[in-house]
Amino acid sequence: MSKLQLTEIERVRTISKEDFYTNYVKPQKPVVIEKITEDWPAYSKWDLNYIKKIAGNKIVPLYDDRPVTHKDGFNEAHSKMKMSDYIDLLQTKPTNYRIFLYNLMKEAPSLQNDFKWPKIGLKLVKQLPMLFFGGENSKVFMHFDIDYSNILHFHFHGKKQCILFSPDQTPNLYKVPYSLISREDIDFENPDFEKFPALKKAKGFICNLNHGDMLYMPEGYWHYMKYVTPGFSMSLRSFPKRPLHLAKAFYNFFIMRHYDNFMRKRKGQDWIDYKNEKAIRETNKKL
Numbered sequence: 531m532s533k534l535q536l537t538e539i540e541r542v543r544t545i546s547k548e549d550f551y552t553n554y555v556k557p558q559k560p561v562v563i564e565k566i567t568e569d570w571p572a573y574s575k576w577d578l579n580y581i582k583k584i585a586g587n588k589i590v591p592l593y594d595d596r597p598v599t600h601k602d603g604f605n606e607a608h609s610k611m612k613m614s615d616y617i618d619l620l621q622t623k624p625t626n627y628r629i630f631l632y633n634l635m636k637e638a639p640s641l642q643n644d645f646k647w648p649k650i651g652l653k654l655v656k657q658l659p660m661l662f663f664g665g666e667n668s669k670v671f672m673h674f675d676i677d678y679s680n681i682l683h684f685h686f687h688g689k690k691q692c693i694l695f696s697p698d699q700t701p702n703l704y705k706v707p708y709s710l711i712s713r714e715d716i717d718f719e720n721p722d723f724e725k726f727p728a729l730k731k732a733k734g735f736i737c738n739l740n741h742g743d744m745l746y747m748p749e750g751y752w753h754y755m756k757y758v759t760p761g762f763s764m765s766l767r768s769f770p771k772r773p774l775h776l777a778k779a780f781y782n783f784f785i786m787r788h789y790d791n792f793m794r795k796r797k798g799q800d801w802i803d804y805k806n807e808k809a810i811r812e813t814n815k816k817l
Contacts, residue, residue, distance in 0.1 A: 536735060539561060547650050558748035558749060578760060588613045616663070620663070624667045629661065630662055631662065659765060674751060676779065681766075688740075688760055689761070690761055700752070702813070704716060708786055709805065713726070738758070750775055
């Protein structure tokens with residue numbers, strides 16, 4: 531079995547905001563903090579059954595792992611389902627359906643009382659947190675966030691595996707042009723080094739998140755996530771501090787995504803195929 535060069539992400543039980551900023555934010559280094567949510571009501575309350583009780587009647591957007599096509603809008607859902615039915619599905623059998631970047635707290639305001647804004651040395655964006663749900667063995671393709679934010683990713687219920695790469699590893703990851711993703715046919719758990727030889731050079735990080743763990747993902751980090759068991763997560767974010775990352779976030783928001791949408795409408799699937807082919811061509815010629 532082929533294996534990537536992955537280093538286990540450092541884990542700490544607790545940390546001061548000074549040490550967090552000095553040792554991880556400033557050098558842009560990921561870390562897992564295990565006990566940061568222990569004083570939240572969510573720590574003892576949040577599981578799938580609790581979400582079903584609080585928000586079971588809400589209709590939620592669902593995403594699966596189908597490849598992107600020219601017909602897909604930006605972050606357009608693949609299906610919809612009642613939350614109670616979705617949680618029943620999660621607890622019954624493996625499913626590829628995920629809830630992605632969903633503002634459940636707006637739909638179920640009582641959830642806002644269950645978490646605390648962590649005082650951890652980052653100026654967090656004070657918008658309602660987004661939630662992410664997934665079934666057993668469902669996967670989030672390798673990507674980075676459009677705004678290059680520092681991400682605090684809190685996991686609840688079950689176990690989740692995360693693979694990260696820093697932005698300086700982008701030349702080895704077969705990034706698809708005018709997008710935020712790598713080639714979707716790459717299996718990052720068992721990569722095909724014959725087809726994607728640059729992956730041999732990629733150096734990244736790996737961790738497993740359990741209930742209540744928080745993963746810090748620095749600015750612009752690539753991340754691939756697999757729900758080992760059914761569960762859900764919550765993300766808080768802080769805008770990038772590095773000028774280059776702010777410039778890239780501006781480009782992504784106001785130029786790149788609009789150009790990509792324009793070309794999808796003009797060229798259709800040919801545009802998607804062109805981008806995927808260019809990802810291989812441009813990456814391999816740098817070897």
